[in-house]
Amino acid sequence: GQNIDQPTEMTATEGAIVQINCTYQTSGFNGLFWYQQHAGEAPTFLSYNVLDGLEEKGRFSSFLSRSKGYSYLLLKELQMKDSASYLCAVRATNSGGYQKVTFGTGTKLQVIP
């Protein structure tokens, strides 16, 4: 099976930088997603990492280390609208050849003035 861990909650100040970590244990790893979700809404795509390293996209960056089973999402210049849950998800191929996408429990980020 897959085990994905994220902190439950984080608080950060408007204008600051915050890093949300995600660790995972899985076999047949294909890639790792980060999604943002506001309460009561469907998640929205932020990033997808397949290879090791940092990928930057505007104020958001995502890092992956496959050997360590570790990823982080970096949010810069925080805005109040960034208050949301951030979901880490792992895509993996199981022994039967099926690709499965499993989500962590999510990190609820609160941005304060």
Place this chain on the structure above:
Amino acid sequence: DGGITQSPKYLFRKEGQNVTLSCEQNLNHDAMYWYRQDPGQGLRLIYYSQIVNDFQKGDIAEGYSVSREKKESFPLTVTSAQKNPTAFYLCASTPRGVRTGNTIYFGEGSWLTVV
């Protein structure tokens, strides 16, 4: 426009009743998924399918059933065996390739409440 359509948005179920949530996609995606989300929690995988007429149990399949008779459609039935079905249900799809499947597309979700 291409996307995923879930219906109904809100559904009420009586005790002992089966209900079916619809999920249709016109993205030509092979893989489709159903997730359940409880308040303040993450997404838990119920069932997933990679091709027509084939599907696999996820982590919390008990009390649920699915079918994949067409590539575009992946309906979820919440049976009376599911004792605590009140939750937010999300349908998703993605292309099958590791690199091309770099985005999971979600429907808008369905809220199911037991009355």
